[in-house]
Each structure stands twice: as C-alpha cells, then as structure tokens.
Amino acid sequence: MNDPDIRALLYPLLQSGVYVDELPTGTTRADVVHITPAFMHGYEVKGDGDTLQRVGSQLPCYARAYDFVTFVVTEKHLAKLLPQLPEWVGVLVATEQELREHRPACYNATVERAAVAGLLRLEEVKQFLLGYGLHHLPVLRRRDVAKLLQTSHSIPLSALAQFARERLIARMPQRLENRAVRKAERQARPARKTKRKKRTTTRKKSPQRVAKRT
Structure with a gap:
C-alpha cells in the first residue's frame, strides 16, 4: 500500500x-x-x-x-x-x-511551548504574548520568541496550546479555498506535450586499411 x-x-x-x-x-x-x-x-x-x-x-x-x-x-x-x-x-x-x-496513542507529557508556537505564524504568537504584558515584541525574531517561551514560566502551556488550536482551526476554510484554486489552475493548464527524443544514429566506421610497409 x-x-x-x-x-x-x-x-x-x-x-x-x-x-x-x-x-x-x-x-x-x-x-x-x-x-x-x-x-x-x-x-x-x-x-x-x-x-x-x-x-x-x-x-x-x-x-x-x-x-x-x-x-x-x-x-x-x-x-x-x-x-x-x-x-x-x-x-x-x-x-x-x-x-x-x-x-492506542496515550497522552504526551513532553509538549513544549516553543514547539507549539512554531505551528503558528510569528505575528499570531506575538498577538498571544501581548496578553501577558510582554514588551518589545515587534522587534523580536522567531528564534528570539522561541527562546523567550523556553525560559519564561509565566506563560501557561495550556493557554498557548488552546490559542494554537483555535488559530489553526480558523485557518482551515482559507486553506481549503487556496487548495481549490490551485487545483482549478492545474486543471486549466494545457497538457504538456512530451518531447520525442531524437534518435541518434552512429555510422559504423569502416575498418582502416593497414598500409603495407614496403
């Protein structure tokens, strides 16, 4: 399969x-x-x-x-x-x-905040962190945000995970729409013509005559 x-x-x-x-x-x-x-x-x-x-x-x-x-x-x-x-x-x-x-799968107790945040867009993560009074977020890059989430104990994993689930679910209609558009575009494209490979014919070399030494 x-x-x-x-x-x-x-x-x-x-x-x-x-x-x-x-x-x-x-x-x-x-x-x-x-x-x-x-x-x-x-x-x-x-x-x-x-x-x-x-x-x-x-x-x-x-x-x-x-x-x-x-x-x-x-x-x-x-x-x-x-x-x-x-x-x-x-x-x-x-x-x-x-x-x-x-x-069956059992509950995983090794989930990390930075990894959950990595499923989201950076602006979405910053939006979530604003609710916890964090400053200077606009200038932070993704790796800076990941480090912040790894070291800060004031941000509950349960709240971040819930936020991530909500955002990913809300994004699904747009994903489906984008997928349908891409499928329609593929179907509208003309079929590609397959190029025929040119046959290369090699002439057989005639055996060279060996000149007789006199």
Missing part, C-alpha cells in the same frame, strides 16, 4: 475538528494533523515504498508539539518500527480494507 491509499483510510476516522496535511512541525512536516478544540494529534504515514530512516528525526518534532502521536504503517514496517517508539506513541497497521489498531 502507498501513502494516498493509507490516508484515504485514515481521514474518515478523524471525527470532529479539522485535519491538515503536511503541517510544518519543527524541522519536518507531519503527514496529517487532527486538530480539535481539545487536542492535536499528529500522524506519520509509512507505506510500503517508504523507509524508516527519518523516524529518529521526525518523532522528537512531533513529541514536542502534539498531545498525541500515531504512526500509521504497513505490516512490512511494524517489527522494525516498534523498538524505535516509546510506549505512549500509538501505532495503526494498514491493510487493504482498514486500519487495525496495534496500540
């Missing part, structure tokens, strides 16, 4: 809220993120054609940002994947007909 087949089985299971494909998360992109008013659940999809080489870099990014994390894989990957995942990470196994739950 490949990635689109697995996603087609996953989407109907994501009840309430919205889901976002390819959401930038730290240094990677989460394949699917299910966002509701109460939680964010990141999903990483591994089809038959994928490898597990990036799990070691993907998982820490998801663990710092999402309340729940689940890997959705084919049977091919299961045995090699499980030793790489902590017990709180959920695992779904994809078959041709359904997604079978190998183990």
Whole structure:
C-alpha cells in the first residue's frame, strides 16, 4: 500500500475538528494533523515504498508539539518500527480494507511551548504574548520568541496550546479555498506535450586499411 491509499483510510476516522496535511512541525512536516478544540494529534504515514530512516528525526518534532502521536504503517514496517517508539506513541497497521489498531496513542507529557508556537505564524504568537504584558515584541525574531517561551514560566502551556488550536482551526476554510484554486489552475493548464527524443544514429566506421610497409 502507498501513502494516498493509507490516508484515504485514515481521514474518515478523524471525527470532529479539522485535519491538515503536511503541517510544518519543527524541522519536518507531519503527514496529517487532527486538530480539535481539545487536542492535536499528529500522524506519520509509512507505506510500503517508504523507509524508516527519518523516524529518529521526525518523532522528537512531533513529541514536542502534539498531545498525541500515531504512526500509521504497513505490516512490512511494524517489527522494525516498534523498538524505535516509546510506549505512549500509538501505532495503526494498514491493510487493504482498514486500519487495525496495534496500540492506542496515550497522552504526551513532553509538549513544549516553543514547539507549539512554531505551528503558528510569528505575528499570531506575538498577538498571544501581548496578553501577558510582554514588551518589545515587534522587534523580536522567531528564534528570539522561541527562546523567550523556553525560559519564561509565566506563560501557561495550556493557554498557548488552546490559542494554537483555535488559530489553526480558523485557518482551515482559507486553506481549503487556496487548495481549490490551485487545483482549478492545474486543471486549466494545457497538457504538456512530451518531447520525442531524437534518435541518434552512429555510422559504423569502416575498418582502416593497414598500409603495407614496403
């Protein structure tokens, strides 16, 4: 099974809220993120054609940002994947007909403020921080804001996470509209003509006559 087949089985299971494909998360992109008013659940999809080489870099990014994390894989990957995942990470196994739950995702207690803020636009994060009486925000860059969130204990993670969920959900109609526009533009483009490769014919060189020495 490949990635689109697995996603087609996953989407109907994501009840309430919205889901976002390819959401930038730290240094990677989460394949699917299910966002509701109460939680964010990141999903990483591994089809038959994928490898597990990036799990070691993907998982820490998801663990710092999402309340729940689940890997959705084919049977091919299961045995090699499980030793790489902590017990709180959920695992779904994809078959041709359904997604079978190998183990459920448990609540993630390692979420960090800076990582949650990283899911938002910088201006949105500054808007949130204004409510906590912080000054000089307009001149701060993203890395400065991230450092501030890492070191300040006066900003509750629960409030920031709720703000992030609200903003991401509110943004979804615009995402869908943009997606529809891009799809219409692609369909309106004329089909590209495939260039025929010119055949190159090489003349056979006639064997040179060896001059007889006299």
